[in-house]
Amino acid sequence: MSSPSCAQPFSQAALEHLDALYGYAMTLTRDQTEAEDLVQETYLRAVRAFGQLMPDSNLKGWLFVIMRNAWLNQLRHNRSGPRFVGFDDATETVEHLVGKQADDPHVVYLRKLECHEVRQAIDSLPTHYREIIVLRDIEGFSYQQIASMLGCPAGTVMSRLGRAREKLKRILTSWRTPNVANAMSATR
């Protein structure tokens, strides 16, 4: 969450957030090629807008806002592309996801499994839930920072985050037991 300083030039500070931005881009697009394009577009915009960045502002948050705006802009220009869905528009049920998970090969390494499993569960959420989980629980932005990014009240962030976590818990709970058991048998 650092801002560029004399000791750390903008380019170096901005590069430190590449993995986080790529993760956010994957969250938004769910497609590696699209995510890479979005990251590239974000950095292009950031370089062009560098002069507008205030000295003590939050560089990471600023880059995330640029990425989100770039993504929304792409959506507006591509109506056939993926869209943000409403709260009750989730089409994938837990049962469906469990079925998908069962097709996965056994994962030997338990931590990799956990990381993979959690990420997969997050990816299975509707976009607005996925996004808020990534912003808060993966990237650690505060409620107020997220509210600024999403252009909504902090109360909305709180309630949406609560619903997203509950949904994620349900998904992970339904996956956890068989996968851990599989991993255990694979590691012994």
Add this chain to the structure above:
Amino acid sequence: MNQCSDISNQIALWLDGELQGEEKRVFELHLQDCKSCSALVSNESRFLDTLHTAKQAHVAPEQLRNRVRAILDEVPAEVSAPTHLRKRLTDSLLLTRDSQRSRKLRISLAIAAVVAIAIAMGLWLGRIQTEQPGRYLPSSFALMAADTHRRYLDHHLPLEITSASPEEISTWFNGKVPFSVKLPKYQEASGQVKLYQLEGARLVGFKEDYAAYVAYRMGQRPISLVMTSNSVAQPAGGEEIMSRGLTFHFDSIYGFKVITWTDRGLTYALVSDLEERGQQSCGVCHQGVKDHDLIDRLKPTSAGPSSPSRDPRPTF
């Protein structure tokens, strides 16, 4: 406001660091007395820790990294101060440096005096805090260690390596945790009767990284050792005992004895159900004759503060 139903609605806010002022104070007071809410906090905290593991899921491909580097190389040159301006500024600073040096020295001495007083006050207040039972919660690291121990006992936390060899387990941690793990092998080298058994190890999530978890057993009684870098965890709270220049923090969490301390860049937690303060668990690393005094110093005195009636920690 301190009803469980009100409090449970604030758990996520508290864990997210969004609870402030009076609400935060009331929440934390309630937690000290309410086992069920403490259990809810622990569960929610564990869930959020699990989510943090997903942070490492996406790493930008190398070709994208190179493309981004190329973009950032195009950052306009005028964002850096021109060389001649830098030189002028440096020169002017050098001119004034000598005249400022003596003033700086006076300021530094004044600051040092203030800092010394502040440290003395802090130590004095810290002493008062340890003498006022129930005011401070254990550190998050101690809570995590106790929770990890409990999950291990409940068979919810399988070991990722099963071995009785300290070398093998130390090697297994190489590259998996951002610090070096070297388990002592005194017991193996001494040829003495083995008082404890090394069982195995695994990684556990803490903050945004992994901590090292090592399972021991002394007879039928399990002992857990959790290690992480002291840059991510600092022992705090509980009863403080100084020994050999180290400060040990004793807590009773979930009914387990938890000892936390920092030494040479690492923070440790030992969890067990051993007697008194659980100081015998230190024997997993300090079993030599020269270490007996270390363990002895950690024993409570007969009227010591760790007697059950004075245990200052809330039971989670």
